[in-house]
Amino acid sequence: MTAPDIKPDETVDARGAACPGPLMDLIGKIRSVDSGAVVALYSDNDQSHTDVPEWAEEAGNDLLAVEERDDHSVFYVEKA
Amino acid sequence: MTDHIVVLGGGTGGTVLANDLADHLGPEIDDGSVEVTLLNDDPDHVYKPVWLYVPFGQREPADGRRPLDELVDDRVDVRIDRVTDVDTDAKRLSAREAVDPIEYDYLVLATGSTLEPDRVPGLAEGAHDYYSEAGAETLREELLSFTEGHLVLSVVGTPHMCPAAPLEFVFMADDWFRERGLREDVDITYTYPIQRVHGNPHIAEWAQPIMEERDIEVETFFNAESVDPEAETITSMEGTELDYDLLVGIPPHSGVDLVADAGLGDDGWVDVDRHTLEAEAAEDVYAIGDTADTGVPNAGSVAHYQAGVVGQRLASEVRGRPATATYDGKTLCFVETGMDAASFVEFDYETPPSPAPPSEKLHWSKLAYNESYWLTARGLL
Known part of the structure; x- marks a missing residue:
């Protein structure tokens, strides 16, 4: 997949984190950034493909894109 | 030459490890080729699982406290002090009460969790x-x-x-x-x-x-x-x-500031190889228990099993042998499901948990283990 043209304000590298590590790491970062900031979450946990969109919708944040890389995915989330 | 092993933190992981080292390396400690120091900022060892029962009036906080020097083998030098700096390049620690820096050959961080409400x-x-x-x-x-x-x-x-x-x-x-x-x-x-x-x-x-x-x-x-x-x-x-x-x-929760200040990991958790428990950012440094960022639960059983692994690895290293012991993610927990019933789970990196049907027998097993925990701290169970 082509990398989206998104410049994240913060990056969270949760590769290797056991479930629910990546989502909790993302939530922790979202807590600390301002509204409108974009956080990129690196995760190699398959569960993130359901956890992250569900939480983003629940919390009212925007999942802008999901980029598939060789050994992990990148989730771009904009804080509402 | 003396190999100095310093264990930082006197919770479950640090205490079990100190006793394990005294057991495995007794001859080397006796002939002066190995020295083991346990550093903790509280003279007491605290067994935190007791606190779950305190709000229900079933236990007292004092039930979870015992003096460290009563639990740790006499061959271990127990020092009550607060470490203020870890320098992994120079392999030395600074502490509040220590006049001189504390030099180490091997360091194990078992500093645990702190609360940040x-x-x-x-x-x-x-x-x-x-x-x-x-x-x-x-x-x-x-x-x-x-x-x-x-x-x-x-x-x-x-x-x-x-x-x-x-x-x-x-x-x-x-x-x-x-x-x-x-x-x-x-x-x-x-x-x-x-x-x-x-x-x-x-x-x-x-x-x-x-x-x-x-x-x-x-x-x-x-x-x-x-x-x-x-x-x-x-x-x-x-x-x-x-x-x-x-x-x-x-x-x-977070770990202690020392970890981030030493460049060993974020939020007080040390980045480690989850099998060897060696720090990724420094030589001859290990982390166990909550301090080790392995992705497994922050639980006493984890600290206990990891202490056994690091004890074996250190014993091999000081004897000049390849260290082969590894941690497989083993975690074991009793889970209370009421005032007189409990479940039990056991899992590791490869095997997911399968909670046992709640029973009174498992509840009493949990209470019995809480009483016999002090044997674990002493390195006997």
């Missing part, structure tokens, strides 16, 4: 916890006189110590109020940050139906953003507001 506005003032001695005692005063209203348990921060303890608390509270004929007057709500009731999906799948059967309300995707102690409300990032009459909060 101030990260959520109003949490420290509005919520009670049973993750500290003082918190458990204050919660006891509130709980023992609580006869009606809305009890909310909110898991605010993860990772936190003993991931099963929030489930245990609401299961015990439900049973405790039922036994006293008060359950109809007490509503219980449990909140969790993600979309299920526990981080581990297998444990969540097991616990959710029990909560439904027991009429324990659940709010998932609830990440507490603030607490208003005067209005007695807790509000989530997701926009949900709950009224409470008694709020029990599992506060955010």
Whole structure:
């Protein structure tokens, strides 16, 4: 997949984190950034493909894109 | 030449490891070729699982305290001091009371978790916890006189110590109020940050139906953003507001600043190889228990098993042999499901947990282990 043209304000590298590590790491970062900031979450946990969109919708944040890389995915989330 | 092994932290991991080293390296310690030092900032060893029972009036905080020097082998030099700096290049530590730096050949970080309720506005003032001695005692005063209203348990921060303890608390509270004929007057709500009731999906799948059967309300995707102690409300990032009459909060945790200051990892957790437990950013440094960022639960059993692995690895290293012992993620927990029943889980990196059917036998096994824990701390069990 082509990398989206998104410049994240913060990056969270949760590769290797056991479930629910990546989502909790993302939530922790979202807590600390301002509204409108974009956080990129690196995760190699398959569960993130359901956890992250569900939480983003629940919390009212925007999942802008999901980029598939060789050994992990990148989730771009904009804080509402 | 003497190899100096320094263990930083006298909780379960550090204490078990110090005794393990004294056992495995006894001859080397006796002939002066190895020295083992255990550094802790409290003269007491604290067994935290006792705190779960304090709010229900079943145990006292003192039941979880014993002097470190009574638990640790005499061949270990126990020093009560607060380490202020770790220099992994020079392989030395600075401590508050130490005149000279403490040099080490091998360092094991077992500094554990600290509570940070101030990260959520109003949490420290509005919520009670049973993750500290003082918190458990204050919660006891509130709980023992609580006869009606809305009890909310909110898991605010993860990772936190003993991931099963929030489930245990609401299961015990439900049973405790039922036994006293008060359950109809007490509503219980449990909140969790993600979309299920526990981080581990297998444990969540097991616990959710029990909560439904027991009429324990659940709010998932609830990440507490603030607490208003005067209005007695807790509000989530997701926009949900709950009224409470008694709020029990599992506060955010972090490790000690020393770890980040030494460049060993973020938030006080050391980045390690999850099998060897060696720090990724420094030579001859290990981390165990909560301090080691392995992705397994922050639990005493984990610290216990990891201490055994690091003890074997260090014994091999000082003897000039290849270190072969590795940690496989082994975790073992009893999970109280009421005041007289418990389940049990055992899992590792490859094998998911499969909770055992709750029984009175497992409950008594948990209480029996809590009594015999002191043998674990001494390195005997």
